[in-house]
Amino acid sequence: MQTVVQAAAWAQTLGLPRLEAQVLLLHALGRAPHDRAWLLAHSDDALDTAVQATFATNTQRRLNTEPVAYITGQKEFFGLTLHVDHRVLDPRADTETLVEWALSCLADTPSPEVVDLGTGSGAIALALKHSRPDAQVCAVDASADALSVASANAKRLALPVDFHHGSWLAPLNGCTFDAIVSNPPYVASDDAHLAALKHEPLSALASGVDGLDDIRTIVRQAAQHLKPNGWLLLEHGYDQSHAVQTLLGNQGFVNVQSRPDLAGILRCTGGQWPTVK
Numbered sequence: 001m002q003t004v005v006q007a008a009a010w011a012q013t014l015g016l017p018r019l020e021a022q023v024l025l026l027h028a029l030g031r032a033p034h035d036r037a038w039l040l041a042h043s044d045d046a047l048d049t050a051v052q053a054t055f056a057t058n059t060q061r062r063l064n065t066e067p068v069a070y071i072t073g074q075k076e077f078f079g080l081t082l083h084v085d086h087r088v089l090d091p092r093a094d095t096e097t098l099v100e101w102a103l104s105c106l107a108d109t110p111s112p113e114v115v116d117l118g119t120g121s122g123a124i125a126l127a128l129k130h131s132r133p134d135a136q137v138c139a140v141d142a143s144a145d146a147l148s149v150a151s152a153n154a155k156r157l158a159l160p161v162d163f164h165h166g167s168w169l170a171p172l173n174g175c176t177f178d179a180i181v182s183n184p185p186y187v188a189s190d191d192a193h194l195a196a197l198k199h200e201p202l203s204a205l206a207s208g209v210d211g212l213d214d215i216r217t218i219v220r221q222a223a224q225h226l227k228p229n230g231w232l233l234l235e236h237g238y239d240q241s242h243a244v245q246t247l248l249g250n251q252g253f254v255n256v257q258s259r260p261d262l263a264g265i266l267r268c269t270g271g272q273w274p275t276v277k
């Protein structure tokens with residue numbers, strides 16, 4: 001019979017990082033992912049065979065590059081527990097930079113109107129609504145599957161967000177916003193990393209030969225959908241800040257600037273639509 005500490009060590013010898021082994025073990029035990037202190041306090045407890053079998057299966061899934069969040073079915077984002085699965089991209093901690101930036105841009109705007117384009121699990125839209133209950137938050141995705149995940153998260157978290165199915169701003173004809181926020185697909189279609197991603201939806205990642213097709217569309221459309229001084233804030237690839245700044249500048253945006261992610265990489269770029277154009 002394997003103990004808690006032996007099971008975690010076994011997964012690590014197969015190549016799983018310690019933290020991932022602990023999270024998968026907690027999941028097999030039916031415990032919360034942050035309950036790592038429990039594992040320490042119970043390191044010599046024997047695991048029953050059903051828990052061992054679940055842990056072994058999930059360790060193999062992880063070794064087969066499936067994201068931990070798809071295996072456990074949940075991910076923490078901006079203090080919210082989101083349910084996620086293979087229909088949506090696993091929300092990344094770096095995307096919290098975009099949420100923080102949006103909140104600071106909207107700090108002086110009462111009851112701001114905001115849209116999250118390409119909402120996936122609903123991460124950005126729900127984080128904004130949670131932090132600014134007075135905001136009117138819309139979210140768009142081209143994937144009906146993603147919208148099912150996002151609206152279920154909104155319902156479970158009791159955060160009212162207005163979801164729309166369609167391509168970027170097309171479903172919001174005639175609407176204008178104080179901020180348009182998006183983490184769109186931005187990987188070049190021939191990027192070698194895409195081939196390694198077997199579990200994530202490709203439509204959430206790839207965007208033309210230079211990875212900028214969707215960002216070009218959003219920048220072009222946003223000009224018609226921002227109030228004067230409204231912000232367009234975009235997450236993008238590690239080497240795309242200069243290109244995105246140029247796109248925004250050419251479209252007529254002002255105050256164009258970039259923000260670093262947790263690793264210090266310029267990962268978000270945005271600008272303001274001017275008062276007089």
Ligand SMILES: C[S@@+](CC[C@H](N)C(=O)[O-])C[C@H]1O[C@@H](n2cnc3c(N)ncnc32)[C@H](O)[C@@H]1O
Nearest residue numbers: 091118119120141142143167168183184185204
């Ligand atoms: C990189 S994922 C971001 C998901 C989520 N916002 C997050 O940060 O975790 C991009 C999302 O854009 C959506 N998407 C792709 N093309 C789209 C389009 N033309 N219009 C709207 N959404 C689109 C995908 O379905 C996917 O959910």
